[in-house]
Amino acid sequence: MLLRSSPLSPPLSRNPKPFPLPLRTHLPISPSLRSTPLVSSLSSRGLATPSSSGSPVVAEAVIGSGNGEDEEGEEEPKYVEVGYISSAHGLRGEVRVMPSTDFPELRFAKPGKRWLRTRAAGKELIKEVELTGGRGHPGQKSWIISFSGIDTVEEARQIVGSSLLVTVRDRPELEEGEFYTRDLVGMRVILKETGKLVGTVANVFNYGASDLLHVMLHSAEERPHQSNLLDQDDSSSAPHIWIPFVEAIVPDVDADRREMQITPPKGLLELNLRCDVRSKKERRQMEWKERRKLQQRLVATKKILAELDQKHILEGLRIGEKNQKTSLAKQLTSIDFRLFQQAIQNIKNPFISYSLSEYINGNSSALLKNPMRISHQCLISGESEGNNNLNYELRKVGLQLLRNSKVAIILVRHEEDDVERGSETDDVRVESAIIQFKNLFSNLNIFLKEEENNATVPFILVSPAREIEPYKECLVDNDYFGLNSQKVWVLEEEKLPIVNISPVENSHEILLKSPWEILQAPIGPGGIFSLLSSHKIIDALNEFGVEYVQICSLDNRTALGHPLFFGFVSSRGADVGIKLSTSCKTDDNFDMVISMKHVNKMSKEINRLRFRALPEQHVHVHVQQVKDEWITVHPEKPNSYRLHCPIYSILNPCSLDNVCVMEVDE
Structure with missing residues (x-):
């Protein structure tokens, strides 16, 4: 098999080490590794491919001499495998050969010396034979050949299974820019732009339009999106990738140095x-x-639903297709029933409803007796009146926390952010949110780079499901904005089922969009601790030694990772610090710093959270079962509650003495 790339600068090495190559007609590739997606993708980019008329590469595998020595005493393979004797043919001693060479006429039609490699009693034997002639058999993609001294079918059968060999010196000379397959195998593959090692060519395969290099990747640092280090010598388990052997992607091949440079x-x-x-x-x-764990969780879920008198949502498990029932089972087992039970209890015994600003005003005598007041411009720019200014000292404390990786950031992008932009399409909303996201990180990077700070701040983003992928792409495209990718999480916001507004007291059924789909809605930023606990992120933050966590909404007023804010809360010895803006006092926009001590406390005291039953502003079309028949219900007016946990719920277990306020004048 001939491969063609750009012309070689140095001459091609003709003395490669032994390396067995599989027969061309029996490629050892599983269907999952075939390169159709790769080829089609590259074709769409308009990449060049080798001409199909040039036979750019020869597939002849080099093997050892059998006795471990060569004629000249050098470490040089002696024979080249050109075919495999698959069966006897006819009654006159002819045999059928499956070729593994791109020179079949030369190897099978021209009389002369050949060698047969066989195995007997566990040993490899190579013996010389005389080829007397041969002819092609196109229908079978094979050749019919005959040897001197083998004249009967019985004698022919004795050599079935043998490999047909020629000597290395008999390999035809190639034109400039052509390579033997074996000469490419084992070459190092290097990124031309950076000089980084990608891997080693493990094999070469021909797929008609072009040849493909099967490259075994090296250490985890060089693998795209791979974090687990594998044994580099274990080629069977190490990851592989496909690289088309075309000049546009492989512009330089150095045979003497046994390496090629790629520009993928x-x-x-x-x-x-x-x-x-x-x-x-x-x-x-x-x-x-x-599947077994899902079944075990489902059994426990059924018991809980029976206790809550919500067994109607289990009916979908008895009907429908397998994938529908599996989908319903996953939805059921993903519900946080601790939160759901707490929310239903709050509906039955409602508490006094406060917004964040109402909470501050209601406790102003304690909270606002000694607040920190600062202008928005001073907060963003970091300006101070001198090194003796209090703000300067607090900022130094915050920078020290950042420098020592003692802080973490949780950014919350929740559905309620879209209420004011209700006329915009989803794409416009997502694009606007991504722009805000980038702007916040531009300010954070300034703080992280101060005084040559190389801190690795853990970062958690909580987002609606439809925005998860755009945020992930943004992080990857911007190299995680300088953060450690191992300390970055992107999570879907917590949801709870929507319940009906029932005329029956203390009866609120979960609504179903279909027998296999539960109507759910985000619970709001107050449920952040349950989400972090379920993903074991709180444990990770404790292991990292984090002391303070900033929880903030995705908003232009947010001071992401601001050292002055961290320093202020730390200097007050507070468990919770609240940044209030004079121009915006809604619960949708919040910025708080919380001590890890309070975070750990809240994660263990979920029952201290407070939920509100918010009437939905639109009608939910849903289904319900009536006398073993599913019917669709079209209500004439809003008929459901959304279970909402406001951000100020996290203040409920906290003493007023442990809360401090920063007022930002805009």
Whole structure:
């Protein structure tokens, strides 16, 4: 098999080490590794491919001499495998050969010396034979050949299974820019732009339009989106990627140095790379364990629903397709019933409803007796009146916390942010949110880079499901804005089922969009601690040694990671610091710093949270079962509650003496 790239600068090495190559007609590739997606993707980019008329590469595998020595005493392979004898043919001693060479006429039609490699009693034997002639058999993609001294079918059958060899010196000379397959195998693959090692060519395959390099990746640092380090010598388990052997992607091949430089288009190295490197057996075992865990959780969920008198949502598990029932089971087991029970209890026994500003005003005598007041311009710019200014000292304290990685940031982008922009499309809303997201990080980077600070601040983003991927792409495209990618989480916001407004006292049924889909709504920023606990992020923050956590909404007024805010809360020894804006006092926009001590307390005292039953502003069309028949209900007016946990719920367990306020004048 011939491969063509750009012309070689140095001459091609003709003495490669032994490396067995599989037969061209029996490519050892599983269907999941075939390169159709890769080729189609590259074609759409308009990349050049080798001419199909040039036969750019020869597939002849080099093997050892059998006795471990060569004729000249050098470490040089002696023979080249050109075919495999698959069966006897006819009654006159002819045999059928499956070729593994791009020179079949030269190897099978021209009489002369050849060698047969066989195995007997566990040993490899190579013996010389005389080829007397041969002819092609196009229908079978094979050749019919005959040897001197083999004249009967019985004698022919004795050599079936043998490999047909020629000597290395008999390999034809190639034109400039052409390579033997074996000469490419083992070459290092290097990114031309950065000089980084990508991996090693493990094999070369021809797919008609072009040849593909099967490259085994090296250490985890060089693998796109791979974090688990594998044994570099274990080629069977190490991840592989496909790289088209075309001049546009492989412009330089250095045969003497045994390396090639590549200029891949963006995304090529990630394409066709299987993220899960476990074996098929391991993946099946894991899938079985996950199904078993789902069933176990479902059993517990059924008991809870029976206790809550919500058994009607289980009917979908008895009807429908398998995927529908599985979907419903996953929805049921994902519900946080601690929060749901707490929310239903609050509906039955409602508490006095406060907004964040009402909470501050209601406790102003304690909270506002000694607040910190600062202008928005001074907060953003970091200006101070001199090194002796109190703001300067607090800022130094905050910078020290940042420098020592003692802080974490939780940014919340919740559905209520879209209420004021109700006329905008989803795409416009997401684009606007991404712009705000980038602007906040531009200010954070300024703080992180001060005084050559190399802190790694843990960052958690909580977002609606439809915006998860755009935020992930933004983080990757901007190299995580300088953050440690191992300390970045993007989570979908917590949801709870929507319940009906029932004329029956203390009876609120969960509404269903269909027998297999539960109507749900975000619970609001107050449920952030339950979300963090379920993903074990609170445990991780404790392990990182975090002392303070900033929880803020995605808003232009937010001071993301501001050292002055952290320093202020730390100097007051407070558990909660609240930043209030004089121009915006709604619960939708919030910015708070909370001590890890209070975070740990809230994660264990979920029952201290307070929920409100907010009447939905629109009608929910839903289904319900009436006498074993599912009917669609079209209410004439809003008929449901959304269970909402406001941000000030986290203040409920906190003493007023442990709360401080920063007032920002705009």
